[in-house]
Amino acid sequence: MNTIGLDFDDVRAAVSMQDAIVAVRQAFLDLAAGHFEQPVRTAMRDGQFLIMSTHHRPSATAMVKTLSVDFTRVPAIAGTVTWAETRQGTLVADAAAVTGLRTGAVSGVATDLLAPADADTMAIIGAGGQAPDQVRAVHAVRPLRGLSIMDRDRSRAAALADLLRSELPQVEIDVADGVDTAVRRADIVTCATPATEPVLASEMLRPRVHINAIGAFRPTMRELPDDLLGEATVVIDDLAAILEESGEILHALDSGALTEDDLIVLGDALTHAPERRERTVFKTVGVAAQDWAIARLLAAKFLPAGAPA
Known part of the structure; x- marks a missing residue:
């Protein structure tokens, strides 16, 4: 049996x-079809250490991700993604690279499903490690004309703008001084922050807008206010994970702004497109099937006989 090790650059x-968007989309269809055995992830030290695992029954393959999260360091995520299957061997990949790809990819899947077909302007709140892939994924499904970046650390927002200008020269990119300035003309808004209080307010936004909320992944974290969630079509990655970990959804359920019946699971929405209100929200805390999808692509490239079908 072989063990292949892949660093950040190898993965990217x-x-x-x-390819990541296509793979993650199929993983969510498989998740909805019951093809994954997937426990809710283990979080220790209030989310500073996370363990995620899943088994894909049809292919007899499994994935385990172990990581630490520290927003005071760069990169904030450090750890490994381990792919295992019964015949060809094991693959170990950098968790930061896999996490960026899979979190971007699921936002791409949701944006393609929920954002207006003519959406071409985006705002991203938070310019940390997840932000570049969020923009890349949205641009892959809704080619952008304009992008506004806002971060409390203006130098970090400026650095992200410089990086993306080199990759997306056709997109007009600016650094905003505040959240309201960033989002006022955006068709698509992504929140990628570790906030514990909402960073958006409903009145800041255009009447028709799609929002990806990807930063908050613990009950103590919250990026969106109750009234915004209450007026929107809300699609989530996984009900069990959301009810365990999503601070903004739990808060909205407690306040009565949402009920569990209002929550639409992404895999189901991909099969039966939901009725969309003017405002749509995709809320993700991240599930192991996403990491499995990226690891499967890596296994197909690097393990001797590739990943099984």
């Missing part, structure tokens, strides 16, 4: 965002 060179 091997998997394009377009």
Whole structure:
């Protein structure tokens, strides 16, 4: 049996965002079909250490991700993604690279499903490690004309703007001084922050807008206010994970702004497109099937006989 090790650059060179979006979309369809055995992830020290695992029954493959999260360091995520299957061996990949790809990819899947077909302007709140892939994924499904970046650390927002200008020269990119300035003309808004209080207010936003909320992943974290969730079509990655970990959804349920019946699971929405209100929200805390999808692409490239079908 072989064990292949892949660092950050290996992962990024091997998997394009377009391929990641296709793979993650199929993983959510498989998740909805019951093809995954997937426990809710283990969180220790209030989310500073996370363990995620899943088994894909049809392919007899499994994935385990172990990581630490520290927003005071760069990169904030450090750890490993381990792919295992019964015949060809094991693959171990950098968790930061896989996490960026899979979190971007699921936002791409949700944006393609929920954002208006003519959406071409985006705002991103938070310019940390997840932000570049969020923009790349949205651009892959809704080619952007304009992008506004806002971060409390203006130098970090400026650095992200410089990076993305080199990759997306056709997109007009600016650094905003505040959240309201960033989002006022955006068709698509992504929140990628570790906030514990909402960073958006309903009145800041255009009447028709799609929002990806990807930063908050613990009950103590919250990026969106109750009234915004209450007026929107709300799609989530996984009900069990959301009810365990999503601070904004739990808060909205407690306040009565939402009921569990209002929550639409992404895999189901991909099969039966939901009725969309003017405002749509995709809330993700991240599930192991996403990491499995990226690891499967890596296994197909690097293990001797590739990943099983």
